[in-house]
Amino acid sequence: MADESLLPGNLDQSSTPDAPKPDENQGCITQSDPLSSCIINLRKSIFPPISPEQAAGFMTDSDPLSSRILELKKSIFALGLPSPVTSAGAVEPPAGIASTRISTLHDRDAAPAPAEQKEKQKDSWFWQTLESSDTLKPYARKVREYVESPTDTKGAWDWLTNTVPKSGAQLGVGLARTPFDLTQIFSGESQATIERFLQEHPEYEQIVREDPTGESLQALAGIGMGAGTLKTAEATARGVAAFIGRRLGIDTEKQTWTWETFKDAWVNHPVESFAAVYPFGASFLKRKGITPSETEVRELVDSAVKDEKTPLAQELKNELEAGPPKEELDFLENSEDASASRATFGQATTNDYRSTFFAENPELKGEVDVHHAVEQCVLTKFPGVVTEEEMHSIENLRGIPKGVKGEIHLSQIRREWNRFYDPFIKTGTAPTKAQLLQKATEIDSMLGSKFMPPAGGE
Amino acid sequence: MKYYQIEPEVAGGIGEHSEIDRSSGKMVVRKLHYYFDGWLGDVLLESCPCFIVTEAAKKKLQSIGATGIKFDKVEVTTSAFFQDRYPNRQLPKFVWLQIDGKPGQDDFGIAPSPGLVISERALVVLKGLGISNALVTPFEEGQ
Numbered sequence: 114m115a116d117e118s119l120l121p122g123n124l125d126q127s128s129t130p131d132a133p134k135p136d137e138n139q140g141c142i143t144q145s146d147p148l149s150s151c152i153i154n155l156r157k158s159i160f161p162p163i164s165p166e167q168a169a170g171f172m173t174d175s176d177p178l179s180s181r182i183l184e185l186k187k188s189i190f191a192l193g194l195p196s197p198v199t200s201a202g203a204v205e206p207p208a209g210i211a212s213t214r215i216s217t218l219h220d221r222d223a224a225p226a227p228a229e230q231k232e233k234q235k236d237s238w239f240w241q242t243l244e245s246s247d248t249l250k251p252y253a254r255k256v257r258e259y260v261e262s263p264t265d266t267k268g269a270w271d272w273l274t275n276t277v278p279k280s281g282a283q284l285g286v287g288l289a290r291t292p293f294d295l296t297q298i299f300s301g302e303s304q305a306t307i308e309r310f311l312q313e314h315p316e317y318e319q320i321v322r323e324d325p326t327g328e329s330l331q332a333l334a335g336i337g338m339g340a341g342t343l344k345t346a347e348a349t350a351r352g353v354a355a356f357i358g359r360r361l362g363i364d365t366e367k368q369t370w371t372w373e374t375f376k377d378a379w380v381n382h383p384v385e386s387f388a389a390v391y392p393f394g395a396s397f398l399k400r401k402g403i404t405p406s407e408t409e410v411r412e413l414v415d416s417a418v419k420d421e422k423t424p425l426a427q428e429l430k431n432e433l434e435a436g437p438p439k440e441e442l443d444f445l446e447n448s449e450d451a452s453a454s455r456a457t458f459g460q461a462t463t464n465d466y467r468s469t470f471f472a473e474n475p476e477l478k479g480e481v482d483v484h485h486a487v488e489q490c491v492l493t494k495f496p497g498v499v500t501e502e503e504m505h506s507i508e509n510l511r512g513i514p515k516g517v518k519g520e521i522h523l524s525q526i527r528r529e530w531n532r533f534y535d536p537f538i539k540t541g542t543a544p545t546k547a548q549l550l551q552k553a554t555e556i557d558s559m560l561g562s563k564f565m566p567p568a569g570g571e
Numbered sequence: 572m573k574y575y576q577i578e579p580e581v582a583g584g585i586g587e588h589s590e591i592d593r594s595s596g597k598m599v600v601r602k603l604h605y606y607f608d609g610w611l612g613d614v615l616l617e618s619c620p621c622f623i624v625t626e627a628a629k630k631k632l633q634s635i636g637a638t639g640i641k642f643d644k645v646e647v648t649t650s651a652f653f654q655d656r657y658p659n660r661q662l663p664k665f666v667w668l669q670i671d672g673k674p675g676q677d678d679f680g681i682a683p684s685p686g687l688v689i690s691e692r693a694l695v696v697l698k699g700l701g702i703s704n705a706l707v708t709p710f711e712e713g714q
Contacts, residue, residue: 489650493585520656523608524611528581538619541597541598
């Protein structure tokens with residue numbers, strides 16, 4: 114018989130003395146609050162009703178994630194930390210919730226073309242909700258580019274946390290990012306994606322290993338046990354969803370979402386929650402100037418263990434209840450200025466792009482060579498994403514000064530683009546036009562001051 | 572033997588004369604056309620997902636019996652940008668370097684995440700011919 118208490122979703126947190134009472138917090142979430150609506154809708158989107166029988170249809174006997182988690186389990190146990198599940202029998206994960214996720218993911222795998230998958234993601238409730246708000250619309254555009262891009266997540270994340278250091282915004286990103294990561298993990302190219310995910314988020318494992326409360330350890334070990342015993346992707350997914358679900362406010366036993374579950378996870382168990390939903394946790398740490406290195410994580414854990422009402426937890430609690438301070442959303446007022454320096458496409462009337470450029474910048478003839486911001490090879494590598502008229506439009510042309518320095522910069526640019534293409538090519542997908550322009554914007558912001566005329570608002 | 576992750580110079584891109592098969596859902600290049608947009612002089616070049624090397628590098632790698640690679644022809648052209656910028660520059664002969672080895676075992680291999688992985692002896696050969704613009708970092712098993 115399975116020891117269900119070991120399952121991540123069944124970890125008992127109700128005995129926590131300071132855990133909020135259910136009635137205390139229900140008023141904190143309202144349909145009129147965009148953030149609250151996002152949370153409610155997130156639950157509906159990820160966990161719509163589905164029977165275990167339906168989910169069983171998607172079971173497979175071998176899945177790269179299972180083996181990866183088993184490796185994780187071995188490495189965790191190798192540390193000599195308590196291993197409460199090693200003597201447990203077969204673990205029967207909670208049915209329903211994660212099965213739904215599997216269904217969704219397999220449906221995505223069965224989709225005929227990557228472009229359609231992207232389209233589904235694009236039209237999800239999450240973006241509709243964000244974009245339905247005039248206030249949040251500019252922010253939504255940035256977040257969408259970030260969340261939908263499987264590449265350069267570190268750079269994008271840095272940008273977001275530096276530019277939008279708002280807990281409310283970060284919460285939205287964190288919530289959006291987590292199902293995105295899961296989607297990536299369980300999609301066709303799961304092995305490569307898992308490797309990439311873990312490489313990009315080494316702190317995920319780090320925090321789990323450093324967690325002296327053992328909850329994260331138990332949760333991951335429970336996932337590993339489930340995967341090892343049942344050897345199915347479904348079991349693994351159930352475990353992952355249960356583990357992360359609590360941090361999204363989902364009670365895996367009752368299969369319901371509650372604000373108090375959500376809040377309890379973040380206020381009273383911040384470390385475990387950081388481990389479960391790393392992107393959000395890491396961003397919060399970063400705001401506090403904490404790099405989640407081994408030493409600092411240990412310090413954080415120690416303080417969290419001594420007193421669950423750490424200043425960090427208290428501040429998070431305040432912001433969860435009251436929302437982000439209004440002044441922290443002031444960046445939205447500058448969004449128009451920001452968009453003015455973004456890379457864009459226009460419509461060229463000729464493919465002779467040099468004529469187009471010098472007609473606009475006659476004084477630069479002989480001074481610069483003309484290059485494309487979004488590279489021409491995109492037409493070959495990802496046909497159909499950009500038209501020739503857009504490619505050769507004046508908006509997509511850059512003047513590169515003649516000389517050795519220009520040569521080095523060009524080499525840097527080509528390398529940047531090559532790195533950008535890599536994950537798309539490996540997964541058989543294609544970047545969207547918005548993603549290409551976002552990359553061009555990044556490059557403009559890095560090197561645009563060297564161009565003539567300067568690009569990227571410098 | 573030690574192995575290294577290498578990120579070669581990117582001198583250009585995959586040109587329009589390439590034949591690309593997408594029937595499997597992946598991008599498989601059947602015939603390679605590499606256009607140069609610039610060139611800092613390295614003998615090993617990349618444009619994801621393809622690599623090319625100079626004929627001299629091919630011969631040297633063959634002479635040491637490098638594993639995990641095969642060669643094919645590549646059509647090389649220069650872009651208008653290249654012609655404007657380097658009107659007198661002559662390019663050496665290049666060949667398509669196709670990699671089918673296992674990273675950390677063969678002299679050339681492709682790892683899921685870091686990409687191209689080469690052995691120490693392959694690195695020595697390439698360094699001798701010139702790859703000063705490549706980024707090279709030690710590769711660890713399991714990476």
